[in-house]
Amino acid sequence: MQQQNTPTFGIGTLAQRAGCQVQTVRYYEKIGLLPDATRNAGNQRRYHDATLRRLTFIRHARDFGFSVEAVRELLGMADHPDMPCDHADAIARRHLEEVEARLERLGALRDELQRMVAQCAGGRVDECRIVEVLSDHDQCLHTAAHGGQRAIR
Amino acid sequence: MQQQNTPTFGIGTLAQRAGCQVQTVRYYEKIGLLPDATRNAGNQRRYHDATLRRLTFIRHARDFGFSVEAVRELLGMADHPDMPCDHADAIARRHLEEVEARLERLGALRDELQRMVAQCAGGRVDECRIVEVLSDHDQCLHTAAHGGQRAIR
DNA sequence: ATTGAACCTATAGTGGCTTTAGGTCCTATG
DNA sequence: CATAGGACCTAAAGCCACTATAGGTTCAAT
Numbered sequence: 001m002q003q004q005n006t007p008t009f010g011i012g013t014l015a016q017r018a019g020c021q022v023q024t025v026r027y028y029e030k031i032g033l034l035p036d037a038t039r040n041a042g043n044q045r046r047y048h049d050a051t052l053r054r055l056t057f058i059r060h061a062r063d064f065g066f067s068v069e070a071v072r073e074l075l076g077m078a079d080h081p082d083m084p085c086d087h088a089d090a091i092a093r094r095h096l097e098e099v100e101a102r103l104e105r106l107g108a109l110r111d112e113l114q115r116m117v118a119q120c121a122g123g124r125v126d127e128c129r130i131v132e133v134l135s136d137h138d139q140c141l142h143t144a145a146h147g148g149q150r151a152i153r
Numbered sequence: 154m155q156q157q158n159t160p161t162f163g164i165g166t167l168a169q170r171a172g173c174q175v176q177t178v179r180y181y182e183k184i185g186l187l188p189d190a191t192r193n194a195g196n197q198r199r200y201h202d203a204t205l206r207r208l209t210f211i212r213h214a215r216d217f218g219f220s221v222e223a224v225r226e227l228l229g230m231a232d233h234p235d236m237p238c239d240h241a242d243a244i245a246r247r248h249l250e251e252v253e254a255r256l257e258r259l260g261a262l263r264d265e266l267q268r269m270v271a272q273c274a275g276g277r278v279d280e281c282r283i284v285e286v287l288s289d290h291d292q293c294l295h296t297a298a299h300g301g302q303r304a305i306r
Numbered sequence: 307a308t309t310g311a312a313c314c315t316a317t318a319g320t321g322g323c324t325t326t327a328g329g330t331c332c333t334a335t336g
Numbered sequence: 337c338a339t340a341g342g343a344c345c346t347a348a349a350g351c352c353a354c355t356a357t358a359g360g361t362t363c364a365a366t
Contacts, residue, residue: 011344023325024322027323042331042332043330043344044345045345056288061287064262064266064287065305068322074284074287077281081279082277083277085273085276085277088278089275089281089283092270095266096263096267099259099262099263100263103260106255106259109217110253113249113252114249116245117246117249120238124234124238125233125234125235125237126235128242130245131231131241135213163313174354176354176356184353193362194362196313196361197312197363220352
């Protein structure tokens with residue numbers, strides 16, 4: 001290991017270089033995405049570039065919308081370059097499918113909202129199309145599976 | 154009030170008719186979206202149709218993706234039919250804008266994921282396009298505003 | 307009288323952080 | 337060398353909108 005020789009830096013610098021917050025770094029350490037940092041004499045965390053690369057990987061994966069658990073698996077794979085990448089592929093494909101499903105529901109929601117907003121004439125509440133649609137039993141969204149899982153994401 | 158004369162029913166029936174869970178009803182009561190229910194001799198909640206209508210309104214608004222706070226405002230307006238509906242309109246328009254913004258980011262994310270997945274040849278991890286994209290500093294998403302708010306929704 | 311479903315309250319857990327409170331350490335200046 | 341103030345430390349609570357769990361009470365049918 002030549003890590004002993006590389007320059008080290010504090011958590012603030014690390015966070016800034018990775019484009020995230022200091023508390024987030026500590027959080028990732030706590031949940032085990034980042035290894036327990038070495039400390040200086042005053043108990044402050046010291047990092048080298050290897051950790052910056054790992055944190056950058058994490059942030060990229062999170063930017064792509066992968067869950068922390070998926071990131072954990074992807075990191076595990078990145079740590080073993082000689083293994084086959086089927087599983088990374090499967091994780092990415094599944095995530096893509098989820099994103100596509102969300103896109104579809106969100107698109108339908110946009111259409112409904114557009115219709116709703118377009119029909120509001122701007123008068124009194126009791127003539128308001130928005131309040132009316134929300135009140136009406138039979139004006140259900142086809143996107144909303146009643147009794148299934150809720151919340152469009 | 155003819156509420157004294159209308160038949161009443163329990164929380165299970167209410168939840169079932171509104172298509173939500175019993176705990177959710179109690180939660181809405183606790184946060185003040187639903188009024189404190191009247192109780193029978195054995196301390197169990199008794200409801201009439203007015204509450205069912207209110208709960209249905211809430212569930213519809215939530216299905217449309219309005220936040221609980223937005224629902225609270227919309228309910229307040231629905232309670233005053235003689236007031237102008239500008240504010241309901243504004244809330245709906247703003248929500249529509251947010252949905253459109255999310256759609257855009259999610260669409261860009263789908264494109265990136267599709268590219269990523271398409272380029273994975275299925276070999277070893279160190280040749281894997283997925284791991285590579287996540288590792289690479291310069292392969293940033295244009296959708297991800299580093300330093301801004303995170304998480305694509 | 308008994309059974310079992312439906313109800314009750316209070317509390318904790320979800321995800322992925324962010325915020326707060328109350329302290330300690332480091333570094334630059336006087 | 338003292339001091340100021342910024343960066344760092346931990347632990348715990350807060351966010352959203354519920355959902356789940358534990359441990360008890362009430363209701364309706366037999």
